[in-house]
Amino acid sequence: MAWECGIDGCGEVFADVESAVVHQATEHERRECKVCGTVVPDGYLAIRHAFNEHSRAEYVRAYGADAEDVREREELLDEIESEANMETIATELKREG
Template identity: 80%
Template sequence: MPWDCGIDGCGETFDDVEPAIIHQATEHERRECKVCGTIVPDGYLSIRHVFTEHSRAEYVRAYSASSEDVREREDLLEEIGSVANMEQIATELKR
């Protein structure tokens, strides 16, 4: 299954999810978390940050998100989390 970047119409496609996440973290601008102000990589890692470090209610308030937005991101986290090798991603990003 190909993985698309999905950030601002980037259009990059990857055979595996790990290179897609690494691409998002290294080739796109970092973002400030609207809940806590932490600077995080855009894309999956940004979503992962906000949904693991903050409550759903905080996310909804800070990002003016709908319940559909929450479900979409939770589904994405579950899908990617079930196949991504986070250790490999962390190792690559430390280089």
């Protein structure tokens, strides 16, 4: 399965999910969480932060999201987390510095 970077129409395609997540974290600008102000890598890691650190209600209020937005992101998180080796991602991100 190919994984496409969905940040700002980037469209770069990767053979594995780990490479896609590392790309998002290293090749795109970091974003400030609108809930708490923490600066996080864009893409999957930003969504993971928002959904693991904050309630869905906080996310909806801060980002002007609706139920469909929340469902889409939850599905994306589930899909990535069912495929990704998080140790590989962490190792690559440490290597990238």
